[in-house]
Amino acid sequence: MTAIALGFVPEPITVSLDRILPSRKVPAGLATSRKFRQVKSSIEEVGLIEPLSVAALDAVSGHHLLLDGHVRLVALQALGHASASCLVAKDDEGYTYNNRINRLSTVQEHFMIRRAIERGVSQERLAKALGVDVSQIAKKVNLLEGICPEAVELFKDRQFSVELGRVLRKMKPTRQIECAELMLSANNLTVAYAEALLVATPAHALVSDKRARKISGVTPDQMARMEREMANLQGQYRLVEQSYGQDVLNLVLAKGYLIKLMENALVAKFLKAKHPDMHEQFVLIAAAVSLD
Known part of the structure; x- marks a missing residue:
């Protein structure tokens, strides 16, 4: 098995700020x-x-080129710091780090805030550090209260509003998982979408066993239609989920076959002469770098 190459030296080093050269101009x-x-x-x-x-x-200039953290560097300078902790990259300096860094997800932020509070940091101090109201810190602390572990696992790498937890905790665990899967498949983690799913949730799937309040401006007929479409979408989602692996395998095999087919000069010439549209599509499929 090939070892995974690290992009950074594992241990950070302390570098004097006057030895760090920004790689781009700070915006006005x-x-x-x-x-x-x-x-x-x-x-x-x-x-x-x-x-x-x-x-x-x-070695010539004795400086480190800054790859990521320009705003932090300016802030450190404004606060009068003389040095900063730095991670030294092993890759080429042209590497675009911002495109490859996974920013802190909402769930990760929740755990970090809880850990800070457990270590004695007050909510007021955290609010000041993050530049938000204290009430927001309280919501972040209680973000996962009433949310089942399976739904948390689905959301663990995504960013979303803390108000999403308020909506989800009104549902029972099985419905929370269904809604999480629907939101992720639609790439829509907004509170408005979550509330629409809540309204379309049957009473037996709610914690209170009482139907959620209807959305203003939506007629009973429209609500019934939305509920039917939502149920249909859930069914389609499960069908796609079951067949996805086999479909991807079939596509990979088909692409491999087309690549070999188009490598045959006689076949490629015949298709181009007799079926130019088909030839064009085959070329595009063979040249595709991903199934997307």
């Missing part, structure tokens, strides 16, 4: 932006959480 007005104020406040309250990403030391 950064110092007055909300994002900058949040980052600065966070560093001021709890310190630098995510180290800066830098290239290896340049």
Whole structure:
């Protein structure tokens, strides 16, 4: 088995700020932006959480090129810090780190906030560090209360509003899982969509055994139609889920066959002369880099 190459040196190092060279210009007005104020406040309250990403030391200049963390660097300088914790990259400095970093998901943020509170950090201090109201911190702390572990697992890598938990906890666990799967398959994790699913949920699938309040402006006929379409969508989703693996395998095999077919010069020439439309589609399929 081939070992996975690490993109960074495992242990961070401390680098003087005057030895870090930004790789791009800081946008105008950064110092007055909300994002900058949040980052600065966070560093001021709890310190630098995510180290800066830098290239290896340049032997000639004695500087590290900054790859990711320009806003954090400016904030550190504004706060008067002399040095910062940095991760040294092993890859080429042209690597676009922002495109490959998985930003903190809502579930991960929940666990980090809970861990900070367990270690004695007050909600008020966390709110100041994150630049939000204290009530938002309370919602983040209680985000997963009443949500079943299976639904949490489905949402663990996604970002969504803390209000989503308020809607989901009104449903029983099996319905929470159904709605989570529907929201993810539709790539729609909005509170409005969750509330629509809640309204379409049968009474027996709700925690209170009482139908959710109807959406204003929606007639009973429209609601009944939406419920039927939702039930149909759930059925279709399960059918697709069952056949997805086999369908992907068939597509991979078909693509492999077409590649070999188009490599035959006589076959390719015949198709291009007699069936140009088919030839064009076969070429596109063979050249596709993914099933998407």
